[in-house]
Amino acid sequence: MTLLDEYYCKRTQLIADDRALRVDVVNADRFSEKSRQADVILRRIREEEAKSIWAVEHEDVPHPFPGMEFLTGKDIILKTQLFNIITKMPKGALLHVHLDLTVNGNTLLALALQHSSIHIRASARVTPDSIKSVEIEFRPLPPSFVPQCISLCLPTYRSGQWIPLRRAREQFDAALGGTQGFDCWVASCLTINPSDAYVTHNNNIRIWDKFRVAATLTSNLVYFAPVWRAYIRQFLEETIADGVSYVEARINFSPKYMIGPDGEQNVPHKEWLSMFQDVLVEFNGDLRAQGREDEFIGAKIIYTVIRNCEPEELEWYLNDCIEMKKFFPSIIAGFDLVGDENILRPLKDYLPQLLSFSTLQTSQGLPEHHHIPFIFHAGETTGDGSMADENLYDALLLGTKRIGHGFSLAKHPMLMSMCRERGVALEVCPISNEILRLTASMPMHPLPILINHGVPVALSSDDPSLFQNMGLSFDFFQVLAASDVTGLLTLGHIARDSIQYSMLTADEKARATLKWEERWERFVDEIVEFDGVRRN
């Protein structure tokens, strides 16, 4: 054997040994032969489309590439066969989504327009010059309110005057596009646009400013009882249509009341959840009537509070969460603190309260098997040793069942092995991470590193109303497009495991997994069959 032959032998062996540890290889035997064929087909389509679609220029999208910035590349994604196939994939559980940031701006506006009590105001008269910079706000007002102006665009409009939303729309200046212009403008205020994410707010610190403005504006419309019901229904319908069969959604309970039909801020948390429960019952009934009950396992809520409250005040919320668990034992699935970890309070600030949560639950009479687990956001940062990064230590020490984001976990070998050993899954939100500027594009995302090291993950959408990634297809697509490690088998493995990492009971998980497996087999059958037809 020559020196070169010997080298090639070693090289081949090393590659084989390394590949054997790759997540798609490790998990290959969990899948059927058809699944493996479908994986090969999708790899082929991915390669073809990398050339035929992503390597050519598109109008308005210079230099595209697979896994590129989502807001810029979305229209191209929609043209791919790969995406079309992924929309049909059974996705399992959606475990990280902020319910009040799910339904897209146009749909939310349409819901809001059904209610004459909803008003809008602006920081200045809206003109072609001011439209890009005026700040707006929505609010349902009591029937007794008498508006002083009927259009945001009149010279007589004074900053801060409330105008009925419908009137504001009808009277929107023709020079600004009339009603259509109004709809586009409002919808754009409710989302993050490519120029926000990639130009004006192009890093993880700045983008939160835009995030806060859009999220606050959205909550003005969502936290209104008559909209709330329709909103939840809309969210569930769109989510299920995308192949998700179970949801654990976070609700921001920081506001103690939402606005009721009378325009007063007087609807307590118990009512929010009671409406949620009603919608669920109704939705289940409708699915059953359509013979679609197999598509939906259910939905639960993770109680969240913004991490800016005083530690003493957190006690009120922890008690409230326990109270809600008593009223809705099958709905409340966990507790979490949310908001920008870079600047808001770290978990460490709340240790006395969080450490006594378990005894508090016992003393409030919650049986052990109904105790509310922590499911903390942590490490949603590019920082290393920063406050946000250190949240990972506290989340794990406090016994979190999963980690929301955990973006910085890949920098911590010991924490990675803790997650692996304890089965603590990361709720990875690929598109959110990219738009919030933790990674510039998907090929740079640490996901393949994490999964090859055996860290359990579930893919999630986070804030679809802001990011335009409703359902899970877009996030699965971005992951599929970005790395060789994440072929169809890896996506399937992640989707199936999402049920295991949910807060369902062991029995429920077993049933949900069976249903998922049936759907998966039908899905891969179709891919293989269709490919046969296409090639003949």
Ligand SMILES: O=c1[nH]cnc2c1ncn2[C@@H]1O[C@H](CO)[C@@H](O)[C@H]1O
């Ligand atoms: O990616 C995220 N990281 C942390 N907090 C978030 C994220 N997305 C949304 N929220 C928080 O959840 C609230 C809505 O329920 C938002 O207002 C924001 O504070």
